[in-house]
Amino acid sequence: MIDDLHYLTIADAARAIEAGSLSPVELTEAYLHRIGALDSTLGAYITVTAALARKAALEAEDAIGKGRYIGQLHGIPIGLKDLIDTAGIPTTWGTEWRRGVTAERDAVVTNRLADAGAVLLGKHALLEFAMGGVDHNAHYGYTRNPWNVDCFPGGSSSGTGSAVSAGLAAGGLGTDTGGSVRQPASYCGIVGLKPTNGLVNMEGIFPLSMSCDTVGPMARTAEDAAILLEGILGIQDGPYTGALASASLAGLRVGVPRAWITRDADEAVVAVIDAALAVFAGAGAEIVDVPLLPGDDTSTAYRGVTYYEAAAAHRSFFAEHATDYGSHVRQRLEDGQTITPAANAEAKAAASRLARDAERAMAGVDILALPTQPTPAPQFGQDQVTIAGEVFGMVAVRGRFTIPFNVYGWPGLSVPAGFAPDGLPVGLQLVGLPGRDAQLLAAGHAYQALTDWHQRHPSLG
Numbered sequence: 001m002i003d004d005l006h007y008l009t010i011a012d013a014a015r016a017i018e019a020g021s022l023s024p025v026e027l028t029e030a031y032l033h034r035i036g037a038l039d040s041t042l043g044a045y046i047t048v049t050a051a052l053a054r055k056a057a058l059e060a061e062d063a064i065g066k067g068r069y070i071g072q073l074h075g076i077p078i079g080l081k082d083l084i085d086t087a088g089i090p091t092t093w094g095t096e097w098r099r100g101v102t103a104e105r106d107a108v109v110t111n112r113l114a115d116a117g118a119v120l121l122g123k124h125a126l127l128e129f130a131m132g133g134v135d136h137n138a139h140y141g142y143t144r145n146p147w148n149v150d151c152f153p154g155g156s157s158s159g160t161g162s163a164v165s166a167g168l169a170a171g172g173l174g175t176d177t178g179g180s181v182r183q184p185a186s187y188c189g190i191v192g193l194k195p196t197n198g199l200v201n202m203e204g205i206f207p208l209s210m211s212c213d214t215v216g217p218m219a220r221t222a223e224d225a226a227i228l229l230e231g232i233l234g235i236q237d238g239p240y241t242g243a244l245a246s247a248s249l250a251g252l253r254v255g256v257p258r259a260w261i262t263r264d265a266d267e268a269v270v271a272v273i274d275a276a277l278a279v280f281a282g283a284g285a286e287i288v289d290v291p292l293l294p295g296d297d298t299s300t301a302y303r304g305v306t307y308y309e310a311a312a313a314h315r316s317f318f319a320e321h322a323t324d325y326g327s328h329v330r331q332r333l334e335d336g337q338t339i340t341p342a343a344n345a346e347a348k349a350a351a352s353r354l355a356r357d358a359e360r361a362m363a364g365v366d367i368l369a370l371p372t373q374p375t376p377a378p379q380f381g382q383d384q385v386t387i388a389g390e391v392f393g394m395v396a397v398r399g400r401f402t403i404p405f406n407v408y409g410w411p412g413l414s415v416p417a418g419f420a421p422d423g424l425p426v427g428l429q430l431v432g433l434p435g436r437d438a439q440l441l442a443a444g445h446a447y448q449a450l451t452d453w454h455q456r457h458p459s460l461g
Contacts, residue, residue: 005030006167007457010224013170014072017064024064024075027170028057028119031077035121035168038460043143044163046082047090048122053077056119063117071236072227074117079169081157082123083130084215085204086110093206094126094156096139097324107204109173109215109232116231121169124159128326130175130208131310132156132183133395135380138326142380145187146458147424151377154184160218161188166460171219171228177208177306179372179402181216185414186372186427191444191454192218193225194402196434197409200232207313209306211348212406221454222415222444229437239438247442247449250284255365257292264400265374266387268420273371276417276428279450280369290368292361294404298354302403304339304347311336355408359433367436367443371401372414372427405431413440416453425453 005027008016016022032050039045060075082092085103092098106114114120125143127134135152136142143158145151146166153162157174161184164172174181176194185192193216200215207213217228226240256277261270281287311318311333318325318333325333339347362368374397375385385394405412410431417428428447430440448454 006034008170009221010072010076010170010219010227011221013076014074014227017075018069024057024060024119025054027075028053028077028121031121031169038166039168041144041149042146042162042166042168043125043141044159044166044168045079045122046092046125046140046159049089049120052089053119053121060117060119070117073113073231075119076117076170077119077121078113078228079121079124079160079163079172080110081126081160081172081174083126083175083206084110084173086120086123089123091123094128094130094137094140095325097321103204105204108201110204112232112234115234118231124157124163124172126158127156128329129206129314130156130177130180131329131332132178132180132398133332134328135378138328145377146460147189148377151379151424152187154187154377156180157184157218161185161190161192164188164190164218164220166458171217171224173215173228173232174218175205175208176214176216176406177212178302178399178406181214181218182372182402182412182414182427182429183398185218186429187377187425189416189425189453189456190218190220191222191225191416192216192414193229193437193441194405194412195229195437196411199437207309209309211305211309212302221448222413222441225413226441226445229441240441243438243442244445247446248283249280249443249446252280252285252367252443253288253365254280254285255288255290255292255362255368257368257370258289259291260293261370262388263293264387264397265371266385269371269373269375269426272418272420272426273369273428276447277369279447283446283450288365290361290365292358292368294354297350298404298407301347301350301354302407304343305351305407307332307336308339308344308347311339351407354404358404358408362433366432367440368431370429370431372429373398374400376420376422376424376426401429409434411437411440413444415444415447418453
């Protein structure tokens, strides 16, 4: 019997399963036990599919016993954000009027994970319709941060962040339109990848903004994120896991937007990021200051694209269910309805221009390194935060380091980088130009080989 099965990485669990020293049934039962013990406190799941998980685990165990092992996700228990369609299992999109509604077919990513032999533990909680800007779901309540249950775990992929951090799933999928994979990864002390826009098929995932939406893996290590990414791409032993074998920080040119970090991050976060950059430099990376400093025009372009597209995606539902929406979501959709097609076209043009400007700022460096979030996880109901002596609204600052890269369409990886003095995790965000997802995963993997932040877990019993 392996101790703490619920905190095995996907890669380690896969090696044990392939070697025959770990049973998929045993591993699944460990997670189901953990969910039963802790989820009433954490609220990470909307739906737990225990019977289906046990059936899938038995099937995996039988196939593997007969020599039909199919890869690193075979027999691995995972969860899905409840925005992702699952045939025969409720897909609520985080709203009350969808409670109990099942999709007609699986999302493409759901199907690919099933083909890879993954075991679905259930559907993870989320902010309603994946719209951020609040700290809980008006219909399903609070999902709590395992490091401090009085704190927000991040959103909108709240349940996936909480579940992976607390050992209630080996990994999972979230969606990211303005930071919804990376924010909970940072707040909960795990890894989250926002892939390059368009890399992963979004069919069967209810849209927030088709221009900015992505679906990405959330796990404990960059290696596990690479395994999950290849799973949802329908490949094995591909370029993402392949890049890890020779991963090194030596010779890597790392761009640091120092003026941006100084302006937008609090002192505790800056201290953690500086320590992480020292690890990079100590391993032979070259740290280079870059003149990237997004302004209000980036936020304006983001709203002009995402609010408009969200209003369009909800048009038919909103007409019938307007009073069933939470007040925050309803207001955002009403704001989106006021954006004209001409204003949306102008916002898209601005987004393209901003991406070109950002690429010029990155000239001569391989990747960017910066905070994932300006602060550690806020307490529930915390309305304000002080950064560099200035008071800001808490909601307004949460997307400062993530939204620009959704506007640009670039990939971003959040990895655990340390802790603030209050004991809450801080994430380091690595960002690259479109298509450099493998390079980010390799850099994250090399950094994790030199640090142990990802091996620390919240004290939940």
